[in-house]
Amino acid sequence: MTVKHFSVEYDRVNDQGTYSSGDVLSGKVTVVTSKEIKVQSFLVRAKGKAKVTWYEQEGQSSVLHSNKKKYFYFEHMILQDKNKGDGSEIMGAGTKVFPFSFVIPSRDMPSSYKGKWGEITYSLRAHLTQSIWLVHKTKTEFPFLTKSEFPFASKSEMIIIGLKEQQHATRVSFCGSGKITMNVTSEKMGLKQGEAVEVSAEVLNESARSVTPKFHLCEKQTFVAQSKKKVQTKDILFGIGDAVPAESSRTVTKVLIIPPHLPATFFNCSMMNLEYRIKVTLDVPLLRNPEIKLPLVILQGSPEPLQQKTKRPTWFRKQS
Structure with missing residues (x-):
């Protein structure tokens, strides 16, 4: 040649x-x-x-x-x-x-x-x-990086307002032997790549079974073509809490560290978007595992240090 x-x-x-x-x-x-x-x-x-x-x-x-x-x-x-x-x-x-x-x-x-x-x-x-x-x-x-500070703004203006707000949700599940209540809290919805946040699960187990909380980072990719939609999801386990015995309560806290090279959330492409959730499940024997999902927005940029916060009082007490 x-x-x-x-x-x-x-x-x-x-x-x-x-x-x-x-x-x-x-x-x-x-x-x-x-x-x-x-x-x-x-x-x-x-x-x-x-x-x-x-x-x-x-x-x-x-x-x-x-x-x-x-x-x-x-x-x-x-x-x-x-x-x-x-x-x-x-x-x-x-x-x-x-x-x-x-x-x-x-x-x-x-x-x-x-x-x-x-x-x-x-x-x-x-x-x-x-x-x-x-x-x-x-x-x-060549790698291209958007200049848009909020490449997800078209999804909802409320996302921007809630980036630094605490996120929480409660779920009550029933099994044959009693009621299980779980409350999940994360300190904020918006996290930068490489940043860390504490996620807490407060479990009141009024059943006769032991339950175990598991913490996941969920990724959802959505693709659109010719009015058709294709979705790809992936769960990344980042923590397993101690088991909560029958007839007891416990608060479990795990730290989620966003991988530095994980792509940021985006909705500014008409054919595809990328979004995330924090998911906490309860591993309950012989029962479909109850779960809670909290919104999570991954932002571009250098991480901020994890702020250690005083733990709040447990939001429930076991009834005698």
Whole structure:
């Protein structure tokens, strides 16, 4: 092969290597050839897009559901022959470096994301065409980070208001031997990546069975195409409390630490969104496990230190 090396690279503009709306995306295309070559066209493209794809079985057929959206598309011509296709442009032998730059549009666009049935990608592609039969291609993706402080605001303005508010819920379950009451509390709904929060489960077990609280971080991915919806869920166990014996009460507290690289909550993409919940279940023998879910919004940014708070008095007392 005459072309020994062909690559496209972008320059880092910050320590994270991420780009955002309004930034200048610059980089270079490197070509190494063993001898002089004729070129029909040589260009580099920048593209931002979202795409979802999945198959569903409908009767005897497998039906494709897909959708895509383009956020921006730019093309920069590095070399072009004088008459289209005549190969009159010559590139000399050796190493050649060609710089380029694009301005990313200043509009609301979602961050880079890869899910079960869809992805949001921002990429650079370079094409070097010598003839209709000989085209060299290279590609790289660059991480894009939305500038929107609240990329979920379109879901509900009430989410923004409640980010720092305490969240709590109560559930009462009945089994053959008595009543089980659980109250779950988290200190706030909005957490930054890497941040920690205490989650408490207060259990009043008036049954004849021992119950065990379990704490989960729940992820929900939703994809939409052609009026069809596909949902992918995943539960991450982050704590198991001590068992609450029959005819007793106990408060169990676990610390949820948001993984630093877990993608932030977003709803600013029309084809997919990502949301989270805190879920606490009670493991009850021979009974469908009761559960409580609390809303959770994961925010971009550096975590705040966990604030140690004085424990509140138990909200119930066992009745004699």
